[in-house]
Amino acid sequence: MTVFTVFFIIFLLTLMVITALAIVQTKNLFAAAMLSGIFSLMSAMIFFLLDAADVALTEAAVGAGISTVLFLGALALTAENERAGTAGRAAALAVVTVITAVLVYATFDMPRLGDPNAPAQLHVAPWYLEKTPEYIDVPNVVTAVLASFRGYDTLGETFVVFTAGIGVLFLLGKAPVGQPKVSPAMTFAGKTGLRHYQIPRVVGRLLIPFILLFALYVQFHGDYSPGGGFQAGVIVAASVVLYALLEGEEQARQALPAWLLRLMAATGPLIYGFTGVACMLLGGNFLDYSVLAHDPVHGQHYGILVIEAGVGVTVTGVLISIFHSFAARGAK
Amino acid sequence: MEILELYNYWVFAILLMIGFYAVTAKLNLVKKLIGLSLFQSAVFLLYISMGPVEGGTAPIFHADVTGRVFSNPLPSVLILTAIVVGISTLALGLAIIVRIKEAYDSVEENEIRELDRQ
Structure with missing residues (x-):
């Protein structure tokens, strides 16, 4: 992963957080649905940069396409604007802040991005990568695992x-x-x-x-x-x-x-x-x-x-x- | 540079909690579902962040990429299934909200509770 890719990922992730905040903040549900489509498109780009091409394709088609259409269809049948807003805001914010802090603290134990010695890379993943050409012989390992294994x-x-x-x-x-x-x-x-x-x-x-x-x-x-x-x-x-x-x-x-x-x-x-x-x-x-x-x-x-x-x-x-x-x- | 390698996980934590806040604190049912899909996207990001390997490429064998390191295919497989299940539950949830709107003429949780008490 080049330095440019890393910075692009960081840029996109920051943009995703801003979009998510805007989605929660806006009273206009139509805007929220459109923003969630944009959010999905950005996460599709992140998935592509993180070597998950199949997931990127799916997220782009589902998140930015079909789920936005479903939200709009449902909004046409319900209401375009939020009326009541929030309840128990202080309590919810307190809980959310504490859990965020705990999760961020926990991330310091996580393997760094792309670590070849991370536990996830050492267990069964090499077996699938090694045996797919022998047993299934299709180039896309994701398809082989999904459809056959x-x-x-x-x-x-x-x-x-x-x-x-x-x-x-x-x-x-x-x-x-x-x-x-x-x-x-x-x-x-x-x-x-x-x-x-x-x-x-x-x-x-x-x-x-x-x-x-x-x-x-x-x-x-x-x-x-x-x-x-x-x-x-x-x-x-x-x-x-x-x-x-x-x-x-x-x-x-x-x-x-x-x-x-x-x-x-x-x-x-x-x-x-x-x-x-x-x-x-x-x-x-x-x-x-x-x-x-x-x-x-x-x-x-x-x-x-x-x-x-x-x-x-x-x-x-x-x-x-x-x-x-x-x-x-x-x-x- | 060192510290930026955990950035994915921090964004996961923040997005997860933004989604959780929308599900718990917002009263509009459609907004709750949007929050739920944010929550799901955060989980997708967590899993996909575990996939890539330094110097690796997407796990698709190709004549040009023999002898290369490949990234982990398993998070992709898990998250593909999760996206499919996510859109299914989303459609069902929205259908239930439409029926609630027809029965109560409202999609705000506090108004629905009020109508139930009467």
Whole structure:
């Protein structure tokens, strides 16, 4: 790490603290949501500088993209400004100050940044780095650990995404009881989108195919470069959100109907689970892809490809469904 | 220079507590969730700060980087999963807030408590 990189990291981290303070300080929740998007983009840059390219890609797509959209969708349905402010401010500040002091005191025992002899570098990490070329033979070790060595965890993660999708559909899928409230902003966006604004429309329509192409690249090139099913799914969802903003909520709903999205959400975990069962039927352990082909390393490649596709399909389906649930709530 | 090598961890501590303050002291439910995501980001920063190795590069094998030192892939794997779980819980939390708004016509904790007491 060069001196320049270190200073850039320090600059970004300081900016993140300032942004976080501004987020807590502002009464305008719209501003807070936008600032949290900026905050995520800065943390994505930090992650990239700290050699975590996969995490940087995910944080940029999720934090700066989808979660900002979700916050805005929720704000359109609730309130744009904070009313009450804070309660028990003195007590909270006292607790926070004491814990900060204790945590900072504890950091003096931490290994310095980049220490090759830090405990985290000595335990199992070298084993994964050494054995990945032999067992899995994909260049991206993060993908290898995520999809194969720790495939159980990623299966669980897929189910978490699926469950969250079910939860949001349960909570927001049905029209509200009593008179449905009409939010003018959302109705406007829901019917026409930005169709009256030529420049965003032309630029946006040009961008969408390239965003989708990039998503496919991230999906299928995840073994060789940063990326994978989750990142690809988020990028596809972002392109659909962009389409909905440009052409209106209804148009996006017609392009990808709700039943298809629900089917996609359910298909992913099924693909993932059945891959595991197929491994068992072929005589291996659950999610041990080595038995999927004559050559164990090829089997691993097929397994990772299939389960990454499953993850991508689920994430796309769930995130677009969640977006539609929030957007349609106000438009009714 | 020596002292700056712990800067990541200090920022982790400060961000963690800024998030914690927003979750505990702020009364607006959306603001609480924003605080929770700040708290999460601080934890991501802590884990990712343990990844890099001096002179290392991202753990992706490539013809040009044979014989290089690689950074630790495991924090990345853990935090990838954490980000996914984070967005899932965030979506669910926001959906619950929308329903609370419809039931109570407020997203301020003190007003909701007041309505519950009546």
